[in-house]
Amino acid sequence: MSIEAEDIPPAWHYASYRSLLGELQRGHGIAVVRLRGQPEHAQIVYECTSRDTRWDWQVDNRRGYLARLLRDLRLDLAPLIAQLRACGPDRPWPHRDPTNDDNQFRLTVGILETLARAGNAQASEALRGYVRDGLRWVEVLEVISEEWPVEWWDDLWEAAAARLDLDDTTHLFPSGKPWRHWRGRDPSLDARLDDALPNRCDSPATGNDLTETSDADLIDLLRAPDTDRGTLAMALRQIRRRGHAVPELLELVEQLRAARAPGLTRALHTLGPLVVPAARTWAADSDHPLFHDAPDLLAEHGDEQDIPTLLTALDRLADQWCGYDQLTAGLTRIVAALPPNAQTDTRALLVRRLRWLAIASPHSYERPSYLRSLLLLDWQHTLNNLPAYLFDCEPEVRQLAAENIPLTDNVRSLLTLLRDDPIEDDDVKHAVARRL
Template sequence: MTGEYEMTYAHPDSVEGLLQRGRGLGAVRALQDPQVAAVFVYDGILRDWRWDGTDDRSVYLARLVRDLELSPAPIVDQLMGDEDSCLRACDVLELLALAGSDEAREGLRAYVRRGDHWVRVLESVSAGWPAEWWEDLGDVARARIGGEAELPWFCEPWTRFGIEVQSRPSVTRPSLTRLSTADLLTLLADSGTEDATKFDALRALNSREPSEELIPLVPLLGTPDGRRPLPLVRRAVERLGTAAVPAAHGWAQDERAWLAQLGADVLADHPRPEALPGLVEELAEQWAARTWCGPDRTARRLARFGPDAAGAVPYLRRFWLHTPHSHERTAYLEVLAAINSDGLDHVHAESLWDCEENARLLGVTAAPASPETLARIAILRDDPMETPEVRAAARTRLLDPSSLRQA
């Protein structure tokens, strides 16, 4: 969560509080009373109600502006604010333009001609819009770029306009994707292999089926100073699942802090039955402290116990209802389903309106096949503002006859 304002979230059952949190119910209730909701939608663009940078809001807010038939004019005016405020407005206006708003499109094009943060805006629209919507701004870009303190970093749209960009020196390394798994493991085991090559080897391994032969090599995969693991090591170990547990007992006792922490995390992610009461208590303490970052990891550990973790259900429901950290909301719903899926149909349906892409993906997959939810899935399939992943999932759901049977 960023910004110059002191952020106090409204009650989680009010329209204002629901919209601040990006809940699907907030969007549904906003459509029932657009006049009341309008001020909260604009406020969600003006002020950054995201708990941190991993939360999504742009599609959610842009869709509300369109569906409530609100004017883009206040959002265009917001472009003239500081850089963060400008870019929040830019994200929403880009999407509104894709949905057919000429006012949004022309507002952004006009800002490129005169706005202070025009470089970031032009880079953003060139990534999200068809080229014919922005490539005629080349004369403007060439005229204005001389007034910038430094050259831009990115290629588009600058190279198309013949504008020099900064380049980071790089060394082209041969691809390791054609090597066998055995050869990749040999590179990782060799103390003479450079860290950059080990990184490439781990990236190649992470695109394949997990290999248990990696396990004895993990202690060798720290940085030269011994302070942290090489990039992608943690991901490689996580993909091994329970196969890494026996070795993790030894790692957890290692004098190297990074390896001890990795071992402890593996053991915590695969808890024994006796760990269940402690995990429920941990989640309860996180709720009592209103800890919004991190309870999703505790929740996922509880999911492994299935119905035996029923004691965690009240806390999981409270987190799902109240958290302002929308990125974690999907985890709570997935864990609730793993413990006891009874009564979750309406929650999965609400997720079709959620601000988070992962929540909408879950809703597309799990929402019951009622006429209302199928109609919503069809809207997501055809919405030009929606992400490609959600559109594809909605298309797949609607093409599968078995998924269309009403619950």
């Protein structure tokens, strides 16, 4: 049986970054400004709440951004509540819930939780009601108990005790909220939580504790051919956490790379300038296993002679969205330290690339880095755009904008709104308060 081409749904893609929808999908503040001036187009927000448009669901931020849009544009929450209810049970891979292919469930929970925290009674009751009879109620309960004041969810303990069964205990963290808060209220609930302990680890196993191990002994562990990968990872993690250079690590790079030791590159960053000569060699050899990692090391620790290598590494990232931040931050560090009349072509090229990344990349987690670089290299032009950055999806972008924006009467009004907004992050509020 053949499948006609027209029966295959087209692959989803981002709208143009020049369009209002594309700006919304990327979490840009300019989209907020435009929608506030054109509320008749507000329905477009639902296109970004009906699927998770983040490039990376783990680090990119949209929850507060979309919640604020729904609130300020007075949009009906019924579509989100229906979306919450439409998602099926959480299933282990490779099984899937086709109603949640695009992370609709967690996106919706995050938006509704944020709105409830800001005082929206409809959002609050939707989530509380879901705990009473929804399919993925444990997940919702753990989210709201972590984010809300205890008095907002404490009365749900009886519903939770009545619902909790053996299948649910495989999905919960018994030593986390709300379970540890409810211990001792009901013997049967305590028994089910006790049953969950062997099934769910609240923190990854750490194995041997290497915190007191000397640098020399860590190197001996890394050098020993029979050290397992888990111990290699822990030893490298200890070196990284200590933050000071352990030069002997350079001698073990080939061996550790062959052993696929997790965390090697991050540990190499602790070497500082000591790693630069080796990183230049690795970056020049496309067959070297650290060929792709070497530019990041040079970005953090290299100097003017590494600019061509970093520009070439930037060009290799074509059709990707991850990794630009480290390279552009490194280039900015190097170029900004030079006299204004040095590397003028590189400076102009870098500014153009940063401007494009700041508006075109959907990977908003990297946007604070781009803005920080633009404030160093393209100060005046960037200042003119800071008002829109006050509404960006990333808290760190909003904080940078608040810290650097010229204070006018209109700006003071915008900053006051941010300071008093219950949806706003605390770090942004503190930055705003300092400016005001």
